[in-house]
Structures are given as structure tokens and as C-alpha cells.
Amino acid sequence: MHYDAIILGAGGAGLMCAATAGQAGARVLLVDHAPKAGKKVLISGGGRCNFTNTGTEASRFLSENPHFAKSALSRYTQWDFLELVQAHGIAWHxxxxxxxxxxxxxxxxVAMLLDECAKGGVEVRLSTEIGEISHADGIYRAAGATAPALVIATGGPSIPKMGATGIAYDIARQFGLNIVPPRPALVPFTLGDDDAAFRDISGVAVPSVASVRGKSFEEASLFTHRGLSGPAILQVSSYWAPGAPVTINVLPDAGAKLRDARKRMPRAGLKAALVEHLPKRLADVLAVRIALPTELGNASDTMLDGVAARLENLTFHPTGTEGYAKAEVTAGGIDTAALSSKTMEAxxxxxxxAIGEAVDVTGWLGGYNFQWAWSSGVAAGQAIAARR
Structure with missing residues (x-):
């Protein structure tokens, strides 16, 4: 069977690429080893799919080349995808x-994307192994088919229980493309025995500003039985490197709050002041860790400033992350230096x-990675149709 393009991977990027190319007249085969299309889409956002973000811009993506994503993101925007969602009558908030x-x-x-593929006459083969891939005389052979174009849309190795693998990198290397070392991203941290008291308050969440290596995010942090999670932590995890400390500001403007408490309840201890602003279990742990050695009324400004500094820069040294099993996405991947930013062609x-998560472009938490899937898929799909 001969096609204009064989697309490997029926995730968000592969579906979008197939629909775009198919509706522009290309004959497309979309292949996936999974029994269902869009498996990551189906579990995303608690089953409601955080399908894009109104704040999408290239600065909210990580890559060895921070400019690479600009072209695709500007040509197929979050508003374009939202228009598609609304055209299909999908209610959103x-x-x-x-x-x-x-x-x-x-x-x-997923139903919308499959419908768009159907409109383009895309042949979708699920539960299908890719098999050996070869290339000769301008023709690619994979999954028992041939085509002059082959698209790597197989994602990264995050969430292996859903069948995710690093096959994209194997295929890329087969054709001489370099790989930026992949790593888990948007992933919880693990903490060691020095921070066991924080593991013991699993389930406690607090508004915070989490920071690592000069990058900060203001969202909730969550203490877990293994370490740290929550939106702010997942965000900074993409910027983390082994050995780097993670700081959390759990009480902004702590100095003023402590001085106010000292004035109102001079005979109270630190814990009483913390409980006014923080969950009790967290306040208990912090009062022990910081250990103000006197009643608030006897604490000097210098002492309170020292306590405030620790509350605003609560420092952790993660032992690692929870790995690909818990990572929402994979950072790194196929080196963008090998690709055209306009067409995604090698x-x-x-x-x-190469498109989507397989490429060294990783978005922030909050719908950015899906928008990259849509934008990069459209870029490749248009290019495939144009080469016919």
C-alpha cells in the first residue's frame, strides 16, 4: 500500500498532522501500536483535557533552541484550536x-480529531506494530506500507504504563539525527530522610512560590508521602538539575505577619503565629524545624527577620524525581537543530x-504541551501536503 505520508503515533500531534495533510489532499496512513488513539489526551486534565492555554507563547517552552517553537506556534495558535473546538460544539471553560x-x-x-482525520480520508490503523523502518530511493517503508514522507509522532517515554517508549529517539538516530538527552519533566520530587517530617504531612497543600535555578512559579505546592508535588513544583521540575536546591516561599511577607503576631499575642510561640496563615500540620513541622527559642514578645526584629527569611526560602535538596512513571511529559528529545522550524522536516x-513531544520542545504545565502538539502537527501536515 502506497501513501503520501506514513505517520507513526496516533497521539495529539499525529492526529493533528494526519487531519491537516489529509484534508489538504494527501493520502495518509496513521499507525499506532495502542488499541486507542489519543491515550494521553484521554487521561489529561483529570479526564477533561486541558487542551490549550490562552497565554501560549514561545517563552513558555523549554528547548536547547528557545526560538525554534516560534514559527509553528505563531502560524497555528491557541485561538485557531479553540475555533476548531467550538466548531465541533464542544463546551469548554x-x-x-x-x-x-x-x-x-x-x-x-479525541473524537473531534478522529472526525477531522475522517474528513481527510486518513486511514487509521491501531493495534499495529511499526516493524522495521527503511528508506531507499526517496521512499520510506514502515508498518507494511510505503510513502515518500514519514512522520515521527510517537512522543517520549513519560507514562510508560500507557505504552510510552523512547522509540522516537531510536528512529531519529537511525537517520542520523541527534538527541538532546531526555529527562522526566512536570514531575514530582522525592525527598530524603533529612526531610522526613515533610513526607509525614502527605496531602497538605499550600499557596507558594517555588523556585529553582532562577526560575519561579507562583502556584500551589503539595507535600506527598515521597516528597514534593503540586503545580508549582511540577513547573520548576522541568528546570531542575540533580543537586540543585528547590526553594519554596510558603509565607510571603512573613516578616510583617510575624511582627503583627508579636504585637497581638506576645506570649505565644512561633507555631501560633504560623497556624494563622498555614495548614496546622505544616505549621507544626515548620515550628520544630525553625525553632524560635522564645515567645514572640521576646523575639527581636533580627530574630523575626531570620525566621521570615527561612519561611520565604524554605529549602529542599531533592534526592531525585519520581521519573517517567509520574512525569507528565519528557523534556529533551530530537534535536531541533536537525529540523526546519517551519515544516518540522529533517x-x-x-x-x-518529527513533531510533538518527540522533539526537544517542552511546555509549561497548563495546556502548553498540547498546543505544541497541535501547532507542530499542523506545520508538518501542511508541508507534507505541499510536497505532493
Whole structure:
């Protein structure tokens, strides 16, 4: 069977690429080893799919080349995808920080993408192994088919229980493309025995500003039985490197709050002041760790300033992360230096494309990675149709 393009991977990026190319007249085969299309889409956003973010811009993506994503993101924007969602009658709502979700179910997004593929006459083969991939005389062979174009849309190794693997990197290396070392991203941290008291308050969440290596995010932090999680922590995890400390500001303007407490309840201890602003279990742990050695009324400004500094820069030294099993996405991947930012085609291998999570472009938490899937998929799909 001969096609204009074989797309490997029926996730968000692969579906979008297939629909775009198919509707532009290309004959497309979309292949996935999974029994269902869009498996990550289906579980995302608590089953309601955080399908894009109104604040999407290239600065909110990590890459060895921070400029690479600009072209695709500017040519197929969050507003373009939202228009598609609305055209399919999918009800949606906006949560904090520009995050857009389905009112009902993530299944609606997958159904929409499959419908768009059907409109383009895309042949979708699920539960199908890719098999050996070869390339000769301008023709790619994979999954029992041939085509002058091959798209790597198989994602990264995050969430292996869903069948995720690093096959994208194997295929890329087969064709001489470099790989930026992949690592888990948007992933919880693990803490060691020195921080066991924080593991013991599993389930406690607090508004915070989490920081690592000069990057900060203001969202909730969550203490878990293994370490740290929550939106702020997941965000900074993408910027973390082994050995780097993670700081959390759990009480902004702590100095003023402590002085106020000293004035109102001079005979109280530190814990009483903390409980006014923090969950009791966290206040208990912090009061022991910081250990103000006197009643508030006897504490000098210098002493309170020292306590405030620790509350505003609560420092942890993670022993690691919870790895790909708990990572929402994979950072790193196929080196963007090998690809055209306009078409996603490999510069040295005509007809070979790479899109979505397989590429070294990783978005913040909050719908950014799906928008990259849509934008990069459209870029490659348009290029495939144009080469016919």
C-alpha cells in the first residue's frame, strides 16, 4: 500500500498532522501500536483535557533552541484550536492562568480529531506494530506500507504504563539525527530522610512560590508521602538539575505577619503565629524545624527577620524525581537543530518529519504541551501536503 505520508503515533500531534495533510489532499496512513488513539489526551486534565492555554507563547517552552517553537506556534495558535473546538460544539471553560478545559470529557477532543482525520480520508490503523523502518530511493517503508514522507509522532517515554517508549529517539538516530538527552519533566520530587517530617504531612497543600535555578512559579505546592508535588513544583521540575536546591516561599511577607503576631499575642510561640496563615500540620513541622527559642514578645526584629527569611526560602535538596512513571511529559528529545522550524522536516533527510513531544520542545504545565502538539502537527501536515 502506497501513501503520501506514513505517520507513526496516533497521539495529539499525529492526529493533528494526519487531519491537516489529509484534508489538504494527501493520502495518509496513521499507525499506532495502542488499541486507542489519543491515550494521553484521554487521561489529561483529570479526564477533561486541558487542551490549550490562552497565554501560549514561545517563552513558555523549554528547548536547547528557545526560538525554534516560534514559527509553528505563531502560524497555528491557541485561538485557531479553540475555533476548531467550538466548531465541533464542544463546551469548554477557562480555569486559572489561562487553562482551557472541556466541560464534559477529553473523549470529545479525541473524537473531534478522529472526525477531522475522517474528513481527510486518513486511514487509521491501531493495534499495529511499526516493524522495521527503511528508506531507499526517496521512499520510506514502515508498518507494511510505503510513502515518500514519514512522520515521527510517537512522543517520549513519560507514562510508560500507557505504552510510552523512547522509540522516537531510536528512529531519529537511525537517520542520523541527534538527541538532546531526555529527562522526566512536570514531575514530582522525592525527598530524603533529612526531610522526613515533610513526607509525614502527605496531602497538605499550600499557596507558594517555588523556585529553582532562577526560575519561579507562583502556584500551589503539595507535600506527598515521597516528597514534593503540586503545580508549582511540577513547573520548576522541568528546570531542575540533580543537586540543585528547590526553594519554596510558603509565607510571603512573613516578616510583617510575624511582627503583627508579636504585637497581638506576645506570649505565644512561633507555631501560633504560623497556624494563622498555614495548614496546622505544616505549621507544626515548620515550628520544630525553625525553632524560635522564645515567645514572640521576646523575639527581636533580627530574630523575626531570620525566621521570615527561612519561611520565604524554605529549602529542599531533592534526592531525585519520581521519573517517567509520574512525569507528565519528557523534556529533551530530537534535536531541533536537525529540523526546519517551519515544516518540522529533517534538514538532512528529505521527507522525514518529527513533531510533538518527540522533539526537544517542552511546555509549561497548563495546556502548553498540547498546543505544541497541535501547532507542530499542523506545520508538518501542511508541508507534507505541499510536497505532493
Amino acid at each position: 477557562e480555569k486559572t492562568l489561562g487553562q482551557l478545559f472541556c466541560d464534559d470529557s477529553a473523549r470529545q477532543i 534538514r538532512t533527510v528529505p521527507g522525514l518529519y
